[in-house]
Amino acid sequence: MLFVQVMQGVMEGIFLFLIASGLTLIFGVSRIVNFAHGSFYMVGAFLTYQIYPWIAEGTALGFFVTILICGLLVAALGLLFEVFLLRRVYHAEELMQLVLTLAAVLIIRDVTKFLWGLDDVTVSLPDALSGAAVIGGTYLPTYQLVMVGVGVVVLAAVWGFLKFTHAGIILRAATDDRGMVALLGTNQAHVFSSVFAIGCFLAGIAGGFAAAFESINYLLDTRVIVLAFIVVVIGGLGNFYGALYASLAVGILKALGLLFAPRLSMVIIFLLMAVVLLIRSLRRTTE
Amino acid sequence: MAQGDGTRADSETALQRRDPYAINWRLVAAVVVLQAVLLVVSPPLVVFALIEVMIFALYASALNLLLSFSGMVSFGHAVYFGLGAYGLALSITHFDFPIVLGIIAGPLVSAFFGLVYGILCVQLTAIYAAMLTLACAEVTYAVVFQWFDVTGGDSGISGHVPTMLGLAPHQFGLVVLCVVTVAILMLWRVVYSPLGLTIRAVGQNPARAAALGHGRKSVQLIAFVISAFFSGVAGTLFGIFHGNVFPDYVGVLFTVDGLLMVVLGGLYSFGAGIYGAIVYKLLDNLAAHYFQYWQLVVGVIIVIVVIVSPSGIAGLVRRVVERIGRRL
Amino acid sequence: MTAGAISQPALRVRGLHKQFGRFVALDSVDLTVDEGEIRAIIGPNGAGKTTLINVLSGQIVADRGSVEVAGRRLRRQHPHQVAKLGVGRTYQISSTLRRMTVFDNMLCAHNAVSGHWFSLRAGRLRTMEDTVLADLKTIELDGLADRVVDDISHGDRKRLEFGMVLATRPKVLLLDEPTAGMGLRERHELIDLVLAVTRERGLTLVFVEHDIDVVFKAAESITVMALGGVFAEGRPDEIAANSAVQDIYLGGNG
Incomplete structure (x- = not known):
């Protein structure tokens, strides 16, 4: 039982990481705390619901293609948001940035309500993914295993991108020191936009995957953004690897919390965040 | 808001200084009288809306003390609003307080939690502090929501205090008007006093304030407690207004309402909470009636404010007043 | 001695x-x-x-x-706490209260050392006005008293910062x-001011x-x-x- 819950937690953690990694990358580079990230995730889920029937419904390949397309569409949406709105407040106060992304949450939510209504919708899993595998004497749904696989692939891809490509190096430089980017002769605006689009892409595909095992409705955004934020804060804002550990920790803690104290599982997670924050504050800051 | 005639007759410096710290009593009197007349002549439905506007004007003004002046962001201010209402309800249902004492207890409960949570939150800065306020709020919400025996959980508490103290709507409206006016004037006193100057200095530039000898944490904590207290006053009024209290009162929606009001009203001005509450609640009451997607409207307006006119409605009002002033 | x-x-x-x-x-x-x-x-x-x-x-x-x-x-x-021991500092990038007026900046500095920074009596601020104006005169910013700091020049901001530090009587x-980022003349004017005040008050x-x-x-x-x-x-x-x-x-x- 414990093993199943822990596995469940790991899976949820990897899934969370798909969302949180985008959030933390965006923050790391542009110092924007993007409340709308959960909304992009939700849009990804609804788009999957919308598009999947058009693209070979029922097949696993069609499903993955759908999710990829949705990820790209969400990335495009994010790019629009970044270029036309967010870019104007990079130099404004933090609160203005927060509120702008908050406004995006409101707008996206109402547009979602308008387009897809208030009721839950579901996406039926392709048959190939709806079975279960037996591991260590317990049944684990195939779909979740696939998602873990996808999560690991994405993680590896982002890691490799950051580590080995020229763009990745610029990104890391930008996270460490924003002035550096200018020194490297890179157009800072392009870096910010690309990172935002990448983050939205990750959120979009996460939403697409979620569509197949969660009922989708217009409240999906807040459900996810809070958890993603907790992960990002625990991992250290802007810290890609920190977000990974935090995702796993939060995922496992949440799963175990559901087992032992179902009504308090969110409270436990918030307490974890509070404790991590306060412990960090004890180390006296140097500038 | 206020522009007294505290000019200096110092011919040496020849500086005609506007005294920005005095309360413009004529303006206050005019607004109060106008509002009182509105309360008396309007039909009950409008009176209810006006009462709600007043209560939220106080709540948003209290939050504005943090956002505009102290340099803190609270993602959980509904806690202090809602705990005012819970303080009132619980002190009556569980401790058999008379109603009058319960009304006093409400804001004090808020202030107490403001102190406890504030001590934690001021250890951090910027977005980290904001996330901690959120954590405190979520934990509080969970406790309120799930501690059924005490708070009644989901179904809340009602019947502990007669709705609107048993007064007619316009009578209760006048009571609210008095309380809110006094409370907002007290907030003005806080912002435009030596303490307020200290709070603003710390809020704008903690490093400079430290070089002047101010510790950030203690000053921000004071602001946090004051803000919690006045949010609690608003929440207590809200609890009396509806004669009940629900977990929603400490929930995230009330927090977001407050934040949006302040930004709509115009950051960095004292009137932000007042203007924001008026416009936001107007939208809420009107747009929500005719248009299902009123949050879309709010969202678009916020985007416009942030991008085009960061000084919000307050900035707009200021410009209009200045233009009129120049004509006269 | x-x-x-x-x-x-x-x-x-x-x-x-x-x-x-x-x-x-x-x-x-x-x-x-x-x-x-x-x-x-x-x-x-x-x-x-x-x-x-x-x-x-x-x-x-x-x-x-x-x-x-x-x-x-x-x-x-x-x-x-170090500031209270009598150490006053300025920053490489001038550090002032950008959304306040020059006057209020100086008022803040006086307020900080008045011993009544927590007071709620606005009257206390009014009693400081004359000293604030005098101090602004010392640093030759009295003409800009009612300007918001965001709107004044870089050199004037540096000057104001120096004045605010002085007000805490370090x-x-x-x-x-x-003098970083200032023009040649401004630069020498400011340093002359700094020297004059330092010598006059016997500061280190x-x-x-x-x-x-x-x-x-x-x-x-x-x-x-x-x-x-x-x-x-x-x-x-x-x-x-x-x-x-x-x-x-x-x-x-x-």
Whole structure:
């Protein structure tokens, strides 16, 4: 039982990481705390619901293609948001940035309500993914295993991108020191936009995957953004690897919390965040 | 808001200084009288809306003390609003307080939690502090929501205090008007006093304030407690207004309402909470009636404010007043 | 105390060491500044000058070493506590309250040292107005009193920052590049002002400066830093004659 819950937690953690990694990358580079990230995730889920029937419904390949397309569409949406709105407040106060992304949450939510209504919708899993595998004497749904696989692939891809490509190096430089980017002769605006689009892409595909095992409705955004934020804060804002550990920790803690104290599982997670924050504050800051 | 005639007759410096710290009593009197007349002549439905506007004007003004002046962001201010209402309800249902004492207890409960949570939150800065306020709020919400025996959980508490103290709507409206006016004037006193100057200095530039000898944490904590207290006053009024209290009162929606009001009203001005509450609640009451997607409207307006006119409605009002002033 | 007696130094620093990751910002720095002395700290970029100022003002806690201000040893005090010991500082990038008027900035400084910063009586602020105006006059900003700081020039902001520090009646002034980014004339006007006030009030002045003209004009003694350590120390003429100093300046700063 414990093993199943822990596995469940790991899976949820990897899934969370798909969302949180985008959030933390965006923050790391542009110092924007993007409340709308959960909304992009939700849009990804609804788009999957919308598009999947058009693209070979029922097949696993069609499903993955759908999710990829949705990820790209969400990335495009994010790019629009970044270029036309967010870019104007990079130099404004933090609160203005927060509120702008908050406004995006409101707008996206109402547009979602308008387009897809208030009721839950579901996406039926392709048959190939709806079975279960037996591991260590317990049944684990195939779909979740696939998602873990996808999560690991994405993680590896982002890691490799950051580590080995020229763009990745610029990104890391930008996270460490924003002035550096200018020194490297890179157009800072392009870096910010690309990172935002990448983050939205990750959120979009996460939403697409979620569509197949969660009922989708217009409240999906807040459900996810809070958890993603907790992960990002625990991992250290802007810290890609920190977000990974935090995702796993939060995922496992949440799963175990559901087992032992179902009504308090969110409270436990918030307490974890509070404790991590306060412990960090004890180390006296140097500038 | 206020522009007294505290000019200096110092011919040496020849500086005609506007005294920005005095309360413009004529303006206050005019607004109060106008509002009182509105309360008396309007039909009950409008009176209810006006009462709600007043209560939220106080709540948003209290939050504005943090956002505009102290340099803190609270993602959980509904806690202090809602705990005012819970303080009132619980002190009556569980401790058999008379109603009058319960009304006093409400804001004090808020202030107490403001102190406890504030001590934690001021250890951090910027977005980290904001996330901690959120954590405190979520934990509080969970406790309120799930501690059924005490708070009644989901179904809340009602019947502990007669709705609107048993007064007619316009009578209760006048009571609210008095309380809110006094409370907002007290907030003005806080912002435009030596303490307020200290709070603003710390809020704008903690490093400079430290070089002047101010510790950030203690000053921000004071602001946090004051803000919690006045949010609690608003929440207590809200609890009396509806004669009940629900977990929603400490929930995230009330927090977001407050934040949006302040930004709509115009950051960095004292009137932000007042203007924001008026416009936001107007939208809420009107747009929500005719248009299902009123949050879309709010969202678009916020985007416009942030991008085009960061000084919000307050900035707009200021410009209009200045233009009129120049004509006269 | 007779003129010959050894008075307590205003600042005494012993074996100060500070490391950021692998980067050694301060490497066993010793520094003694006498009361009423005017000391310039120069050196190429990355020599540790600003880090030193940050340690002296409590911004940063050193890894090792001791700092004494007017005979009092600093032990992990926060900046605002160090400020109360009589240490006033300015920042490389001027640090003022940008959304307030010049007048209110100065008022803040007076309010901070009034002993009534927590008061709710607006009247207390009004009683400070005359001193505030007088102080603005001293730094020649009285004409800009009602302007919002965001709207005034960079040089005026530096001037205001200096004025605000003065208002806290410090005994020791730490100025981190007081004239950075200013025009030539502004630069000399400001440093003249700084010198006049320092001498008039008998303050101790430690300033970091890149403009060599300003340094030689103002300083009574100069400390040269390089690679986190004290490289040379002496009277301006000694430093000017020191060929090693010239080398690091030419080598380190291009």
